[in-house]
Amino acid sequence: MRARPLTLIQDELVDYDKAMERMTDLVGQRQRDERADTLWLLSHPSVYTIGRRTPTAHLPDPSRGIPVMETGRGGQLTYHGPGQLVGYLIVKLDEDEGIVDYVREVELRLVEALGKLGLPAERRDTPPGSELLTGVWTAETGRKIVSIGMRQSRGVTSHGFALNVDGDLTPWDWAVACGMPDVDMTSLKRELGGTSMDDVRATVAGAFEAS
Numbered sequence: 001m002r003a004r005p006l007t008l009i010q011d012e013l014v015d016y017d018k019a020m021e022r023m024t025d026l027v028g029q030r031q032r033d034e035r036a037d038t039l040w041l042l043s044h045p046s047v048y049t050i051g052r053r054t055p056t057a058h059l060p061d062p063s064r065g066i067p068v069m070e071t072g073r074g075g076q077l078t079y080h081g082p083g084q085l086v087g088y089l090i091v092k093l094d095e096d097e098g099i100v101d102y103v104r105e106v107e108l109r110l111v112e113a114l115g116k117l118g119l120p121a122e123r124r125d126t127p128p129g130s131e132l133l134t135g136v137w138t139a140e141t142g143r144k145i146v147s148i149g150m151r152q153s154r155g156v157t158s159h160g161f162a163l164n165v166d167g168d169l170t171p172w173d174w175a176v177a178c179g180m181p182d183v184d185m186t187s188l189k190r191e192l193g194g195t196s197m198d199d200v201r202a203t204v205a206g207a208f209e210a211s
Contacts, residue, residue: 001105004037006091008210010201011042013082016069019044023158026090030156033092039160039210040088041201044080048175051075051149058176066171073159075134075149076179083167083187085200087208089150089160099152103134106161110136110146113207117200119191121145135178143186147178165189165200 014022019042029035048060048068054076059068066079080086093102107123114121120139136146148161164187172185188195205211 001108004091004105004209006039006089006208006210007036008205009038009040011040013045014042016044016047016049016080019088020071023088023090026088027153027156027158030090030092031154035090037092038090039205039208040090041205042086042088043082043084044086046079046081046171048077048079048171049073050077054179055176058179060171060175064171064174066174071149071159073149073151075147077175077177078147078149078162079171079175079177080162081167081171083165083189083197085163085165085197085204087160087163087204089157089208091157093152093155093157095155099150099157102152102157103148103150106148106150107134107136107146109207110161110163110204113200113204114145114188116203116207117188117192117195119145119188138186138191141184141186141191143184143191144178145186145188145191163188163200163204165197166194 046066049071058077111121121136122139124133126133134148146163150159166189
């Protein structure tokens with residue numbers, strides 16, 4: 001991977017709708033070359049977000065009490081909540097670079113970060129005709145630990161990744177995550193017995209050359 005240093009923004013818990021407003025503003029700044037490529041690390045209160053192709057059958061029962069919000073990213077349903085590290089990437093792509101190319105780079109940088117945290121991980125190629133296997137899986141247990149959904153507009157990326165650190169995994173079982181009914185979502189806590197969010201933030205930022 002080529003060097004691609006990013007400016008780092010860090011926040012704690014930010015409501016999803018407020019985060020979308022700020023992300024839209026950041027994207028506009030990058031499109032106008034008013035800011036550098038940026039990684040924004042944060043977490044959200046409990047919320048399900050859905051892509052444009054998410055089937056109704058994949059949604060959670062409303063009685064669970066967790067809001068469902070439509071989003072403009074690619075991909076299908078995902079869950080955000082406390083104990084999960086979300087990274088929004090506002091990056092101007094090269095002229096010969098597409099969003100799929102950049103998603104592959106994001107996967108590899110997160111594989112690198114997880115390896116440094118002591119968890120061997122891997123990205124997967126999608127077999128023809130299958131649901132997209134975008135994201136990162138644990139190498140030994142075969143569970144999914146990172147969800148990725150991104151888009152580009154006028155050459156600038158938005159949205160990004162969600163890495164499960166030490167939050168409650170139960171809400172994943174109340175819906176169909178990533179369009180895959182049989183996916184087993186996991187976290188660093190489940191795989192390693194625990195690691196600090198501060199360490200995860202620092203390691204992820206390092207893997208993206210963000211400061």
